[in-house]
Amino acid sequence: MIMGASQTGDDSPLVEVRDLTVTFPARSRHPAFTALNGVTFDIARGETLGLVGQSGSGKTTTGRAVLQLQKISRGSVKLHGRELTAMRADELRRMRRHMQFVLQNPYSSLHPRMTIAQTLTEPLIVHQAVTPARYRERVAELLELVSMDPAIMDRYPHEFSGGQRQRIVIARALAVNPDFVVCDEPVSALDVRTQAQIVSLLHSLQEKLKLSYLFIAHDLAIVHEVCRKVAVMYRGEIVEKGSVSQVYDNPTHPYTQMLFDSAPVLDPSLQRQRLRMPPPEPATLAAGHPDSACAFGEIHAVSSTPAWHEVAPGHGVSCRYRPA
Numbered sequence: 384m385i386m387g388a389s390q391t392g393d394d395s396p397l398v399e400v401r402d403l404t405v406t407f408p409a410r411s412r413h414p415a416f417t418a419l420n421g422v423t424f425d426i427a428r429g430e431t432l433g434l435v436g437q438s439g440s441g442k443t444t445t446g447r448a449v450l451q452l453q454k455i456s457r458g459s460v461k462l463h464g465r466e467l468t469a470m471r472a473d474e475l476r477r478m479r480r481h482m483q484f485v486l487q488n489p490y491s492s493l494h495p496r497m498t499i500a501q502t503l504t505e506p507l508i509v510h511q512a513v514t515p516a517r518y519r520e521r522v523a524e525l526l527e528l529v530s531m532d533p534a535i536m537d538r539y540p541h542e543f544s545g546g547q548r549q550r551i552v553i554a555r556a557l558a559v560n561p562d563f564v565v566c567d568e569p570v571s572a573l574d575v576r577t578q579a580q581i582v583s584l585l586h587s588l589q590e591k592l593k594l595s596y597l598f599i600a601h602d603l604a605i606v607h608e609v610c611r612k613v614a615v616m617y618r619g620e621i622v623e624k625g626s627v628s629q630v631y632d633n634p635t636h637p638y639t640q641m642l643f644d645s646a647p648v649l650d651p652s653l654q655r656q657r658l659r660m661p662p663p664e665p666a667t668l669a670a671g672h673p674d675s676a677c678a679f680g681e682i683h684a685v686s687s688t689p690a691w692h693e694v695a696p697g698h699g700v701s702c703r704y705r706p707a
């Protein structure tokens with residue numbers, strides 16, 4: 384699954400965020416608003432931190448503030464031990480090679496009038512990552528990295544599906560060899576099967592390139608699948624953080640408990656326990672059966688009971704199966 388810091392041979396965090404605070408200034412009839420207040424976390428090399436919370440809790444603002452795309456009011460952000468908040472613009476531009484953003488919507492993230500080659504060449508030009516003679520070669524490498532045929536490089540975004548576009552967006556983020564990527568709801572605009580493919584791609588890229596991710600999502604089941612560590616945001620603050628198993632199985636903050644109670648988790652037995660449902664009938668289709676499919680890869684168990692059928696689709700555990 385996801386690599387831990389100890390496997391990379393270096394235990395110092397790649398990203399260190401302390402007391403991050405963002406206040407949006409007052410404008411016309413809107414008073415000043417503190418969207419982030421004292422946010423603190425670390426991300427080790429090769430590790431993924433999931434950031435969950437309801438809409439408006441401050442997840443995207445956190446991602447933008449960490450990447451210095453959002454002016455911060457207070458706090459510290461270090462990448463590779465270097466303080467980003469105090470950097471001059473030219474220093475920060477150089478540091479941007481190490482940190483990239485993958486956004487939610489692959490339909491709006493790609494310029495419709497730029498070919499895939501032009502899109503992927505842009506960061507190479509901005510960061511002078513390779514010589515112009517190598518642009519097309521590097522574009523081909525990037526497409527292969529995200530399992531796309533390099534022959535498509537002269538085509539336009541509208542010729543591709545959402546999942547293919549998200550692969551191109553990921554390739555663009557990786558063009559300059561970053562070590563830290565903020566993934567802001569990277570699969571929420573995609574259908575369930577494509578979500579699983581993109582999650583699997585992010586996993587394999589992480590292992591291959593030793594990437595660290597800040598993985599922002601409102602879908603608790605996907606965070607359970609992708610991350611070992613999770614932080615829970617509520618009204619601009621991190622109210623709870625820890626390993627996914629610790630936070631999902633034993634949430635201590637009342638907001639986390641409410642979040643998990645209203646959005647059941649992937650584990651069907653824990654799910655049934657929370658909904659006070661009886662144990663399911665014996666599974667009618669074995670996990671891994673070719674007729675079964677699940678957004679999260681392996682199906683733990685499937686059953687044709689109406690109870691399972693009701694629970695699964697409506698609660699973030701989206702499974703498809705052919706009952707016996």
Ligand SMILES: Nc1ncnc2c1ncn2[C@@H]1O[C@H](COP(=O)(O)OP(=O)(O)OP(=O)(O)O)[C@@H](O)[C@H]1O
Binds near residue numbers: 407438440444
């Ligand atoms: N430029 C801005 N000016 C004023 N307020 C803003 C600005 N950007 C975001 N906010 C406010 O900051 C709060 C946090 O927004 P943010 O987008 O970070 O939340 P989020 O958790 O990512 O939500 P979602 O899951 O819906 O994307 C919200 O109340 C939002 O309205």
